[in-house]
Amino acid sequence: MKAAPEAQKRLLDLAELDSTADRLAHRRRTLPELAEIDEQSKQYAKLATEVIEAETEAGDLSREQTKAESDVDTVRTRADRDQKRLDSGAVTSPKDLASLQSEIVSLHRRQGDLEEVVLEIMERKEAADAKAAGLIAKRDEIAAVRSVSEERRDAALTEIDKETAEVRGKRAQIVGDIPADLLALYDKLRDQYGVGAAMLRGGRCQGCKVALSIAEMNSIKAAPHDEVVRCEECRRILVRTAESGL
Template sequence: MALKATNGDQRRLLALQDVDTRIVRLQAKAKALPQTKRIDELDALLARLDRAVLDRLGAHDDATAEVARIESDVQLVEARLKRDQERLQVVKDAKTATATEHEIATLERRRSTLEDLELEAMQAQEDAAAALAAARAEAGEARAERDRLAAERAEVAAGLERELAEARAERADRTVAVPADLLALYDRQRERYGIGATLLQHRTSAASGVELNASELHQIRQTPDDEVILDPNSSAILVRTEESGL
């Protein structure tokens, strides 16, 4: 048995469909915010940059530890040099003096070698510090961009959520005036096919954009205005008005 509904009630579905279309568009827009793609790219980039910072921090720590180790060795050599030099001043035995002088010469060579190594280690430490600072700066710039985009996205999302709330409230208001059986059919067709109701405008379905053929138009002309019919192309409820050209 065909569903019956006044033409006025059927026309109310067009306004309801407009609201539902707006809701769908807002939901799609909320899921595809322009900032999201770049934020995802930055998240991947930051994962790499943060690892680079950790690696360079480790290299800097190693270089700092090497400088400290060499400095400690230098201090030990200098302490032994001072002891031997002081000993040489008081030693009386020629053999002991010769051995002490030999040890002093060895220690001086060792100190010279350590000082060269210390300079190299200090340069390595400086290079590691510069590399660490560069890595931190690069990560900081990426993180600042991500934070800025995240704030923008949150603001846009909040605006869309407000629009969605308004649209949903409008939908609730509009459904009150639609008979329950007609609304149930509308919702069922919308869930199945994406469109619940469409205007027949100049013999063309607004939903499908397809002009109805002569046979279809003849059948529609024979159908009472209060009988609900479906668009043969979109399966949405086909609403007839003065614009239908029947």
Template sequence: MKADPAVQKRLLDLAEVDAELNRATHRRRTLPELAEIVTAETELRTRKDAVVAVETTLADLDRDAKRLDSEIDQVRAREERDRTLLNSADAKRSVDLQHELETLARRRGILEDESLELMERREAVEMDVQHARAQDGLAQEKLADAQRRRDEAFADLETIEARSGDRRKTVLAGLPTDLVTLYERIRSKGGTGAALLKARRCGACRLELDRIAMSKLKEAARDEVARCEECGAILVRTAESGL
């Protein structure tokens, strides 16, 4: 294949644009914010589970507190009833009522002690709830910050990709179809489509060409499209090539 040396040199502009696009694609896949977001999402789920757990414990304590309050009220109501009956009871009935009042008082004392202990536990759990909610809030802020930085990075990359895409179209417009087809075929295999031959070294694979390869390039016409024998890239020859 033949192409004017000036046209071949324009392949370097195309390769530069494609390298920039490749860097943008690589950066889009490997943004540190992406890993941060995954970690932050995991932490947030853990924090939310912790909130649910302590809130459930608090709700259970509140339910137990209501039950104890109800039992205490029932005992007090029973005591009040027995005291009223005691005023008009005969001697035998008075003894029974007095015994029942003593039993009720002991029962109320036990329930009140349980209620006091439960209140103390509730205070501790309520502090746990506040702490868990605070940690959940911090986790949400951390996730939101990572997402914001990711979105800003993506916006920058979109600008780079749009600018490079426009530049690529401009460069392609001045290149012959057959040369572009060869360039794209090389690039589709994961390599660099074209590179500068500088000081006997291929700019794509960075390997120095041996004497035989350099000799062939010296003998080749200037408009001959040369390629690196190692990586297959189109070698653009200039005064810097060492020929």
């Protein structure tokens, strides 16, 4: 393949821009904020699940407390009713009086037991409410921290995308100076090796950093200036310049 020396030298400018674009793409993929946000999102999801569990537990205890309080009210109402019957003097039979008094004592005992149950449930509910509140605070704190990380990520991505757009604009200008067949070869080699062209400097390929043999140097020296030469080691296009040592 043949191409004007100036067109070949433009490959070095293109390779530099492509390397810059690759670095920007790598930076975009590996922003520290991305790892931070991922970890923060995992923490948020875990806390969100724990909040639901704590709120569910608190809700269940609230319903349990309501039922227990209802049971207390039922027993209290029945005890009050019996106490009124006893106080009214309507019950005169000694046997019935004894039975009524016994029932009142039993109801008071039952009421006391149920009130203990209510207090125990209330304590458990207070603990569940406190746990839920603490988890909500942690969840919201993580959300706020993640929001800050997302702002930093967005700012970094905006800057990277701006630089990438500038590189693409410069690349488009350079591509216009390179023959289609030479550009196709360069792009093919770049896909294969990451870098499609490298300078020959001081007898050494700057792509693979391997020093060329005397025979290789003589062969390149004898080649026409418009001949597209390749590195025997890495197969990249070797661009000859005044620094090549020919």
